Every structure is written in structure tokens, then in C-alpha cells.
Amino acid sequence: MNKFYSGRKVLITGGLGFIGSNLARRLVDLGADVSIVDSLIPEYGGNWCNITDFSRRVHVNISDVRDRFSMKYLIQGKDVLFNLAGQTSHMDSMSDPNTDLEINARAQLSMLEACRQFNPTIKVVFASTRQIYGKPDYLPVDENHPLRPVDVNGINKMAGEFYHILYNNVYGIKAAVLRLTNTIGPGMRIKDARQTFLGVWIRLLLEGKPFEVWGGSQLRDFTYVDDAVDALLLAAENPLADGQIFNIGGPPPVTLLDLATLLIQAHGGGAFEVKPYPADRMQIDIGDYYADFQRATKVLEWVPKVSLRSGLSAIMKFYQHHFQNYL
Amino acid sequence: MNKFYSGRKVLITGGLGFIGSNLARRLVDLGADVSIVDSLIPEYGGNWCNITDFSRRVHVNISDVRDRFSMKYLIQGKDVLFNLAGQTSHMDSMSDPNTDLEINARAQLSMLEACRQFNPTIKVVFASTRQIYGKPDYLPVDENHPLRPVDVNGINKMAGEFYHILYNNVYGIKAAVLRLTNTIGPGMRIKDARQTFLGVWIRLLLEGKPFEVWGGSQLRDFTYVDDAVDALLLAAENPLADGQIFNIGGPPPVTLLDLATLLIQAHGGGAFEVKPYPADRMQIDIGDYYADFQRATKVLEWVPKVSLRSGLSAIMKFYQHHFQNYL
Numbered sequence: 001m002n003k004f005y006s007g008r009k010v011l012i013t014g015g016l017g018f019i020g021s022n023l024a025r026r027l028v029d030l031g032a033d034v035s036i037v038d039s040l041i042p043e044y045g046g047n048w049c050n051i052t053d054f055s056r057r058v059h060v061n062i063s064d065v066r067d068r069f070s071m072k073y074l075i076q077g078k079d080v081l082f083n084l085a086g087q088t089s090h091m092d093s094m095s096d097p098n099t100d101l102e103i104n105a106r107a108q109l110s111m112l113e114a115c116r117q118f119n120p121t122i123k124v125v126f127a128s129t130r131q132i133y134g135k136p137d138y139l140p141v142d143e144n145h146p147l148r149p150v151d152v153n154g155i156n157k158m159a160g161e162f163y164h165i166l167y168n169n170v171y172g173i174k175a176a177v178l179r180l181t182n183t184i185g186p187g188m189r190i191k192d193a194r195q196t197f198l199g200v201w202i203r204l205l206l207e208g209k210p211f212e213v214w215g216g217s218q219l220r221d222f223t224y225v226d227d228a229v230d231a232l233l234l235a236a237e238n239p240l241a242d243g244q245i246f247n248i249g250g251p252p253p254v255t256l257l258d259l260a261t262l263l264i265q266a267h268g269g270g271a272f273e274v275k276p277y278p279a280d281r282m283q284i285d286i287g288d289y290y291a292d293f294q295r296a297t298k299v300l301e302w303v304p305k306v307s308l309r310s311g312l313s314a315i316m317k318f319y320q321h322h323f324q325n326y327l
Numbered sequence: 328m329n330k331f332y333s334g335r336k337v338l339i340t341g342g343l344g345f346i347g348s349n350l351a352r353r354l355v356d357l358g359a360d361v362s363i364v365d366s367l368i369p370e371y372g373g374n375w376c377n378i379t380d381f382s383r384r385v386h387v388n389i390s391d392v393r394d395r396f397s398m399k400y401l402i403q404g405k406d407v408l409f410n411l412a413g414q415t416s417h418m419d420s421m422s423d424p425n426t427d428l429e430i431n432a433r434a435q436l437s438m439l440e441a442c443r444q445f446n447p448t449i450k451v452v453f454a455s456t457r458q459i460y461g462k463p464d465y466l467p468v469d470e471n472h473p474l475r476p477v478d479v480n481g482i483n484k485m486a487g488e489f490y491h492i493l494y495n496n497v498y499g500i501k502a503a504v505l506r507l508t509n510t511i512g513p514g515m516r517i518k519d520a521r522q523t524f525l526g527v528w529i530r531l532l533l534e535g536k537p538f539e540v541w542g543g544s545q546l547r548d549f550t551y552v553d554d555a556v557d558a559l560l561l562a563a564e565n566p567l568a569d570g571q572i573f574n575i576g577g578p579p580p581v582t583l584l585d586l587a588t589l590l591i592q593a594h595g596g597g598a599f600e601v602k603p604y605p606a607d608r609m610q611i612d613i614g615d616y617y618a619d620f621q622r623a624t625k626v627l628e629w630v631p632k633v634s635l636r637s638g639l640s641a642i643m644k645f646y647q648h649h650f651q652n653y654l
Contacts, residue, residue: 109424159486
């Protein structure tokens with residue numbers, strides 16, 4: 001892995017965001033020439049504080065993936081594109097479906113067109129989401145599970161993912177897709193639930209308030225961000241990943257009640273309340289979910305290494321010091 | 328069926344096109360109050376000649392489904408929306424992917440938003456395509472077959488279809504989806520292959536030139552347009568169709584060679600050449616396809632009634648008289 005990235009020109013869309021910044025930090029350490037694109041839209045994940053410790057070692061360009069003019073320029077001359085920028089909020093996709101479509105579908109298509117026309121040898125890794133499976137027919141969910149997205153966000157992410165595979169198959173634009181589950185770690189958005197409900201839990205905990213657990217028995221898996229970064233790096237450097245879709249999962253799944261308990265242990269205190277699942281969300285409730293990530297293990301030799309307990313510990317330690325920068 | 332449509336206010340997008348105009352004619356005969364929306368873009372299917380025989384009995388409004396202002400107005404007060412307007416060409420979707428996305432995905436989402444905001448009791452029937460299945464894993468293909476579109480058109484149609492089901496499930500906007508296979512009949516585009524390769528065959532035959540059969544052993548099914556109209560009408564009037572997806576197929580599938588032979592018989596003469604499948608299209612070749620339409624039979628009580636032989640006969644008879652209007 002070290003050898004592959006040394007001296008490589010890498011572009012990360014959403015690079016000031018949670019996963020993007022953790023990826024950028026690792027790539028800088030591996031000797032890559034890292035450029036970050038981020039729109040810093042307040043509702044999304046970009047935050048200058050995410051790169052404080054290495055900001056002088058990356059190029060940061062503020063622009064939006066919907067800006068096809070800047071993207072066309074920035075894509076040129078790059079070896080790898082980590083395509084992480086996206087609208088991630090379920091609720092926002094329902095209240096403003098067109099914006100979600102623009103970012104998660106249309107911008108993806110225009111970036112791929114830019115690759116085809118101006119940089120056809122680039123390798124692209126696209127961050128997709130387990131959201132597109134909808135309510136699982138079986139567990140764990142593998143990549144052959146039917147796709148039945150339950151919100152506008154899921155439909156548009158699905159289209160964005162398919163464009164990548166299509167451009168790989170038809171035009172030879174090397175592209176791999178990772179379907180991420182709940183990714184957690186330092187730098188995650190805690191201001192609200194736009195990235196994950198866990199963000200709100202952490203915020204309330206740090207403010208000394210009880211957080212709410214809706215339902216509680218739902219099973220979920222969580223990927224620690226360092227493991228997600230491993231998967232992104234492996235997918236980009238491995239030609240066997242071209243045209244492939246990989247589920248990324250985590251250590252054994254837990255119920256939300258177990259997660260809440262572990263989080264309070266990691267913080268060294270706190271409280272939560274169990275509430276019934278809200279009626280207006282029942283239509284989009286997916287029940288239990290956890291990923292079968294055997295394909296990633298087989299093809300990419302990827303396995304999650306960080307336990308949920310130590311991941312939560314690292315997260316709470318981080319936010320106990322950096323809380324103010326993430327409000 | 329008669330009772331349901333009498334006096335109903337119906338809007339048909341793409342209503343000057345092949346399927347839309349055949350549907351409009353039937354609806355007029357059933358006593359419906361029919362409005363047609365069509366953009367008359369020359370590369371698409373709209374043609375005034377399609378409604379010559381009943382043009383005084385329908386309201387025609389020239390606008391594009393991408394025009395959210397006119398669509399917002401036209402959708403209001405309607406009982407049923409037959410949502411047929413679409414970009415159908417594989418090749419055009421690859422050379423101009425953004426236009427395909429605008430029509431087949433974005434316009435669909437904005438029409439559904441208009442329904443949600445201004446006419447939430449409307450019933451919508453969306454014309455989707457078997458294109459979204461890609462290369463079949465098994466035959467006949469049922470609605471549970473994985474979706475693996477092999478072109479930009481397929482991806483955007485898939486997104487358009489999913490938006491309809493989502494708005495049905497989440498907002499109660501009654502919507503049914505029909506996945507059409509090759510639909511044929513009087514009024515189909517014969518100027519080029521933008522709707523179906525059969526169009527070009529017919530044109531060359533009428534011009535006294537041999538047509539080309541690529542490959543020849545591929546199995547395909549064909550729906551005669553009267554049968555497709557039946558399916559659309561049944562899906563709109565049946566509440567059991569809400570939120571459902573239905574394959575529409577045809578009489579037993581035939582190879583392209585058999586189809587070519589039947590077409591020449593229907594025309595009473597002509598010739599074709601068999602050519603190897605073009606190399607640049609191999610990546611998007613789907614092999615054999617034919618639909619399992621048992622769900623439509625069970626839920627909608629729909630079966631195709633017109634044999635391929637009599638369908639082709641009617642088509643050739645039509646174009647022998649109306650050829651000039653379709654060039």
C-alpha cells in the first residue's frame with residue numbers, strides 16, 4: 001500500500017468531511033500528492049478543523065461537485081479520484097429531492113463524463129451506501145441482495161453507483177464502489193443527525209443531557225473510520241476491484257440499546273431514554289441491517305480491525321477535547 | 328373499464344408519441360376527457376399524424392416534461408396521469424447522458440413533487456422498460472430479477488421508476504409501474520432505431536432495400552400496442568396496482584431471424600442480410616430476453632391478445648398507406 005500511493009496525485013471530493021479528511025491524512029502520510037475538493041455547505045460534513053493537523057500538506061479547493069467547470073479542471077492530471085462528496089441526509093432528500101438528485105446523481109454523471117473526456121486513465125472509488133438495499137430480505141446482506149431504496153437519497157445514490165459501474169464497463173474508466181454502512185470516528189458530524197443518529201447521541205452526552213434511543217432492538221453494524229479508509233485505499237490500488245461493488249461492514253452487529261450502553265461506558269457516564277420508533281418514520285424503517293463483507297475480504301483482503309468498544313472510546317476522547325469545533 | 332374512464336380527466340405525457348397516441352384514441356372512445364402533453368422534439372416519438380383521426384376530441388398542449396412550471400399547472404385537476412414521455416434511445420443516452428437524466432429521472436421527480444403538492448389524489452401510471460434488467464440471469468424474466476442496466480438510459484429509467492414507487496409508499500401518491508418490452512404497432516417511429524430496431528427494418532422494407540439482422544438468434548418478445556394500451560388502462564383503474572411493478576410481455580418470444588421472416592411475409596416480400604453483432608455494441612448486448620408477465624395476469628387480469636403475425640400485418644398495412652408521414 002505504501003508503495004502504490006507514494007507520489008500519486010489523488011483528488012478527494014468531500015475531502016474536508018469526516019471520511020474524506022481521515023483518508024486525506026492517511027494519504028499524506030503515505031506520500032501522496034493530495035488535493036481536496038469541498039463545498040463547505042454548512043449542512044454537510046466539511047469542517048476545516050478536520051485537517052488542522054495537516055492542512056499545510058494538502059491542496060484545498062473550495063468548489064462543489066455540481067460545478068462541472070471546476071470539476072472538469074480538477075480531475076485532470078490525477079491518478080486517483082476518491083469520490084466521497086454527497087448529500088447524506090435522509091430527511092433533507094425528502095424535503096428537497098432535487099438537490100439530492102443534483103449532488104448524488106447528476107454531479108456523478110458529469111464527473112464521469114469529465115473523466116471519460118479528459119482523464120480516461122484515472123481510477124475512481126465511489127462511496128455508496130447500504131441505504132440502497134432498503135429493508136433486508138435476509139441477514140447479513142450481501143452485494144446480490146435486491147436494491148429497494150426507501151428514500152430519495154437511496155434512489156439517487158443507487159443511480160450514482162450504477163453510473164460508475166457503467167463507465168467502467170463501457171468506457172474502461174476504472175471504477176470501484178464501496179457500499180458503506182454507519183461509519184463512525186473522530187471528525188464525524190455531531191451537530192445533528194444528518195450523517196448518523198450516533199452524532200446526536202454524542203452531542204447530547206457531551207452536553208450532559210440524556211439522548212433518545214428509538215426502538216432499541218434494531219441490529220446495526222458500524223465501521224470505524226480507519227477501517228473505512230483501509231477499504232478505500234485497497235479498492236483504489238487493486239485492479240481486481242475495477243467494476244466491482246463491495247459491502248463494507250464492521251465488527252459483529254449490536255442492537256441500538258447495546259450501542260447506547262457501550263457509548264455511555266466509553267464516555268464514563270451519561271443517560272438515555274428509550275422511545276417508541278416515531279410513526280412518521282415507520283414507512284422508511286428498515287429493521288435490522290448488517291453487511292456480509294466477504295467479497296471485500298476475498299478480493300481486497302480487507303477486514304475491519306477496530307472493535308466497536310475501542311472505536312467509541314477513541315471517538316469520545318476526541319470529542320471531549322474538540323467538542324467546540326463541531327457544534 | 329368503460330365505466331371507469333367515462334368523464335375522467337386524463338393527462339398523457341408523450342401523448343403525440345406512438346404508445347401515447349394509441350392510448351389517447353382508446354380513452355377518447357371510452358369517454359374520457361383527454362389532455363396530451365408533448366414536446367414534439369424531432370428525435371423523439373411525437374407526431375401530429377398519430378392523432379389525425381381524433382385531434383378534435385383531445386386537448387393538446389405542447390410543453391416538455393422538464394418544464395416544471397407547465398407540468399405543475401397541467402397536473403392539477405386530473406384524475407389520472409399516464410406518464411409516458413421519455414428519452415428512449417440507448418445511443419442518445421450514451422452520447423448525451425445529461426439530457427437523458429433530465430428527462431428520465433429529474434423530470435419524473437419534479438412531476439411527482441407537483442402531484443404531492445398540488446394533486447395528491449391523482450393516479451399515476453409510469454411507463455418503464457425491460458432495459459433496466461440488463462443481461463438476464465434466467466428466462467423468462469420476472470419482476471424480482473436483479474436490476475443491472477447496461478446503459479445510461481436504463482439507470483435513469485430505473486431511478487424514475489423507483490421515485491414513483493417511493494412516492495406511492497411514503498406519500499400515498501397512487502402509482503403503478505409497467506416495465507414494457509418492445510412495443511410495436513401503427514405509429515411507432517420508423518425513421519430510425521431510436522424506439523426499436525424494428526422501425527428501421529420496416530422503413531428499409533418499404534423503401535425496397537434489404538434490412539440488416541445483427542446476430543439473429545437472440546430471443547425477444549413484442550407487445551402489440553393495443554395490448555400495451557390494455558395494460559396501461561388496467562393498471563390505472565385497479566387500486567391493487569398501486570405501488571406495484573408489472574412486466575408487460577407478449578405472445579411467445581421469437582428469434583430475430585424468425586421476426587425478420589414474419590415481417591417479410593407480412594409485407595408480402597423483401598429481403599434481409601444477417602450480419603455479426605457489432606463489436607462496439609457487445610458490451611451492452613443483453614442476449615435473450617422475454618418477460619414473465621404472470622403478475623400482470625394475476626393482479627390486472629391482463630394477457631396479450633394480438634399474435635405477432637397479425638400485429639406485423641396491421642403494422643405493414645398501416646405504413647403502406649402512411650409511410651410519408653413517418654419519415
